[in-house]
Amino acid sequence: EAGVAQSPRYKIIEKRQSVAFWCNPISGHATLYWYQQILGQGPKLLIQFQNNGVVDDSQLPKDRFSAERLKGVDSTLKIQPAKLEDSAVYLCASSLEGAGVAEAFFGQGTRLTVV
């Protein structure tokens, strides 16, 4: 069974530029998550999708971050414009149901450096 795929693995951009990350979840997983992990901290949920609908985006800085999940499968996360404090690893995860019922499977993440 293929795991959660993310691209790119690494990205370096200047502040005020825009960037996009892509995620392909495990086939059949209805729930998709984007997490932000800042160095030295645990992952923090940015947004959670159930199929192609948003169920939790309370932690998403909506003035600069946006995310969509096309046809309930792939997802993209965009930052525009980026700030220095956005430097982090962005993790995508998926699960059969909400994470409280079934564990989430994580991708390798995209390491973003904003200079």
Place this chain on the structure above:
Amino acid sequence: DQQVKQNSPSLSVQEGRISILNCDYTNSMFDYFLWYKKYPAEGPTFLISISSIKDKNEDGRFTVFLNKSAKHLSLHIVPSQPGDSAVYFCAASDRGSTLGRLYFGRGTQLTVWP
């Protein structure tokens, strides 16, 4: 506001001995707890979980204990192996109100030496 806390950033254990990783939480509504393991340059991988209706769950060398009154859980690894060296994250969820949203601790770096 850190609802899940792992107060030990690192732990060093000799191979064959027991590793005990600790986690505290503040939200009494949490009813499902998980441990994830993370190797460098990889995403976290699920290790073991426990529901709040239990106080112990065991899977091979890994056992998770939950003390609800103290809002504390621990992960025991016996015997520890060098391959267990990784960052371990504790996570918690309130399945009733947050649709399974996971709150993570900062992680504990476990090093198992020969």
